[in-house]
Amino acid sequence: MQIEVINLEKSFGNTKALKGVSFTVKHNSITALLGPNGAGKTTAINILTGLLKQDRGEIFYDKTPFTPKNNKIKKLIGVVPQHNNVDRDLTVVENWLVHSILYGINKEKRINKINEMLHFTGLSKHKDKKAGKLSGGMKRRLVIGRALLHEPKILFLDEPTVGLDPATRRHLWDFIKSINIKLGCTIILTTHYIEEAETLSNYVYFIDNGKIIKEGEPESLKNEVGKYTLEIFKDNKTVEEYFNSKKEALERLNSLNGVYSAKIREVNLEDVYLKLTGRKIEI
Numbered sequence: 001m002q003i004e005v006i007n008l009e010k011s012f013g014n015t016k017a018l019k020g021v022s023f024t025v026k027h028n029s030i031t032a033l034l035g036p037n038g039a040g041k042t043t044a045i046n047i048l049t050g051l052l053k054q055d056r057g058e059i060f061y062d063k064t065p066f067t068p069k070n071n072k073i074k075k076l077i078g079v080v081p082q083h084n085n086v087d088r089d090l091t092v093v094e095n096w097l098v099h100s101i102l103y104g105i106n107k108e109k110r111i112n113k114i115n116e117m118l119h120f121t122g123l124s125k126h127k128d129k130k131a132g133k134l135s136g137g138m139k140r141r142l143v144i145g146r147a148l149l150h151e152p153k154i155l156f157l158d159e160p161t162v163g164l165d166p167a168t169r170r171h172l173w174d175f176i177k178s179i180n181i182k183l184g185c186t187i188i189l190t191t192h193y194i195e196e197a198e199t200l201s202n203y204v205y206f207i208d209n210g211k212i213i214k215e216g217e218p219e220s221l222k223n224e225v226g227k228y229t230l231e232i233f234k235d236n237k238t239v240e241e242y243f244n245s246k247k248e249a250l251e252r253l254n255s256l257n258g259v260y261s262a263k264i265r266e267v268n269l270e271d272v273y274l275k276l277t278g279r280k281i282e283i
């Protein structure tokens with residue numbers, strides 16, 4: 001399933017959260033909206049999933065116009081919000097049962113689907129644990145599993161790994177990839193973690209201050225900047241210089257004669273954003 005977003009605008013009082021945002025989510029892709037806090041990512045997701053109404057602009061799911069009242073399209077969407085909105089006093093299975101009933105999954109299918117999901121999320125051993133007692137990573141799997149129970153064609157993940165430790169984050173990345181590959185689900189995710197967008201997505205939209213400022217495949221975006229970054233620590237600041245080969249970067253490093261401390265690393269998406277805005281995303 002594909003999404004086409006054209007010129008979305010949304011204001012909250014005097015705050016213009018979205019200032020004419022257009023983008024496409026291709027069928028079967030993992031597409032990232034990457035940008036700092038307050039860029040407008042959650043607002044965009046909330047509009048695309050029917051939680052909020054835009055002031056202006058259009059959304060098409062496979063060429064069908066979308067409005068918050070379009071329940072047919074809403075049934076094809078799975079949503080994982082930024083915060084784990086689980087019922088802490090219900091077990092994993094009970095949380096999923098409630099969702100299955102709400103989504104009208106029939107009784108016979110319900111049990112099969114939940115068993116399948118326990119296996120897929122790796123939560124089988126914890127199925128009778130109360131959600132409030134699960135670790136952060138497991139809670140996330142519970143919420144993602146819940147969003148997948150009604151077999152959506154598109155999954156929305158709003159900052160899927162925020163607040164998780166690096167090891168749990170990596171496991172979750174593998175899990176998210178498997179949703180795309182094994183279930184054939186198109187995924188749109190928002191994140192302010194550079195590595196998350198780089199690891200997961202095949203297409204990235206940089207969003208900043210309510211606008212898309214750059215888009216492309218991670219590799220080609222990085223190649224536009226260069227291959228290697230030389231970070232020079234100078235006057236309590238880091239200055240980045242970009243090179244197309246390690247040899248050039250090393251020559252520049254040597255020319256500093258050890259006056260400043262410096263290091264060479266591969267170019268990442270943070271460099272793309274930094275070159276565009278003069279700021280870093282991850283603060």
Ligand SMILES: Nc1ncnc2c1ncn2[C@@H]1O[C@H](COP(=O)(O)OP(=O)(O)OP(=O)(O)O)[C@@H](O)[C@H]1O
Pocket residue numbers: 012013015016017035036037038039040041042043044159
């Ligand atoms: N309900 C609201 N009322 C007033 N202002 C809002 C509301 N929702 C969002 N905003 C403002 O709109 C702008 C975009 O917020 P949004 O939550 O979409 O950004 P974000 O990129 O998702 O960042 P974060 O990851 O911190 O949520 C911000 O300036 C925010 O303060």
